[in-house]
Amino acid sequence: MDYRRYSVDEFATDEMFQKWVMAPTPEITAFWLKWIEDHPEKSGEIGMARELLLTVSGMYNDDLSDEMLRHEIEEISRLAELQKHREKQGIYQLIQQPLWRVAAIFLLVSAIGLWLYNKEAGSGAPAHISAKSIPANAMIVKKNGTAHEMTVFLTDHSVATLSPGSTISYPETFAAGERKVTLTGEAFFDVAKNPESPFLVYTNETVTKVLGTSFRVKALDRENTVMVLVKTGRVSVYPKTEYESLQNKPDKKVSVIVLNPNQQAVFNRKDNKLLKGMVNNRQLLSELSVQKELVFDDKPVSQVFKILQEMYGIVIDFDQDMLANCSISAQFNDENLKQRLSAICQAIGAGYEMVNGKVVITSKGCN
């Protein structure tokens, strides 16, 4: 390798030169200093190449943390595994498997149950749920008749936190390719990521579309506006009429607002217009209206779960004896329920699932 003929470009892309500039060892530094001494006529090129490398590496840095990197790679692997699984097994093969047969039967039973319930209740679902906006296959309707917030586990592992007096309806199983829920009133959504199946929140006037994120929709009948506020991720908000016309003509240009974290869209019912702005009331960006800071100092996990049960009004299933030796120290501020559950489970080497509207903890105990 004849460095005497090297240009700035060649120096700057030379492996040994880069090592000297970016991660020098005493030997490499000694080599280059000696080389410069022997070839002073090249010091201009060397100086420029050196400065170029340092400047470029400094000015193009990003803020990707190791933790985020690891998380993203895991997520890609998980989704790929899921995709592969789906490719391998056609629907027919799925039905052949005992586990899936049980699930299918359960679905059928609950569908009949709902049908019977609706029949008995008279003319079907509560009047304020627009039945035509969602095909009526085993719809679940949850109305929060309590005075505090209600946590609803959706079947795709998303979590909706329903404000008092609000109603949400969603299918028992989401159709392939989209997850559609209808909301009357106000709710906070923590949506499980699934790039192949967008999550859609319908109100009377708006459609909010996301892939996986957390945000609040506020569509109270008594108010003049519908609000969508985004905590994390990226969300599109459409006037409902516009969104529906998009379904017929995908190329049509419709009005839509794309929201980033801490941004909000306000739909004005009077003039049918969407406006974008920054979130003023940050309290609306948390799952619960009263988001208390929680501090656990070497606290038995069973007690922690009991506190969460009460706070969120949910049922957490766990084996009291198995968790007898598990305790955690943790501090929660801004985290939502799913983040809290995964943090706790990770700390004690347990897992959790959301099944039939309950959280089920699986653990082999702690030593």
Place this chain on the structure above:
Amino acid sequence: MDNEANISNLSDINIQLWQRFKAGDSAALGQLAHVHYRALYNYATKFSSDPDFIRDSIQELYLELWERREHLSETAFVKSYLLKALRHKLIKESIRLKRFQETGHEYFDMEQEDAPIESQIIADESSQSQSSHLQRIITLLSKRQQEIIYLRFYQNLDNEDIAHIMGLGRQSVSNLLHRTLKDIRQIWAPAEFMWALIVFTSLI
């Protein structure tokens, strides 16, 4: 700086990884993500300032490749293949979203006239910034020139890879790089005589 300094040694591993990936080995996909994620993420930040959008785009990129894996061609240039695909994706997506975006940022994909750099230097003279002289010079280059400097010296790619990613001919890349370095050197020239001094005093 990119820690894949030793590209030639890595390329064999990359070819093998690519073959295993094409054969449907999901562990190979994980490794491919592991090897290239940082480079892809960093490149994407030059097109968008939204980390969620970037993460979604990279995730989609990998999953789309995974879905089409049996139809992908053999390639020895996995890194530039991925960077090119991501570049295409980001530009396509941001054009789709453009009318909703706030302007004010300057990214590689934004069109800009190639105004003579000297006139811009003069315009810049009044705005004193903290950054180094060279950094100011680089930010005054055209977007294409900046991208070439970035791909060459940050991502450590050769002219052929850069040509592939930016959709240019190999000769155009070579010419553009040559012209860019000449531009930089010209503006920098008055200070050049000091390099010998700086190199020696700062390192001994």
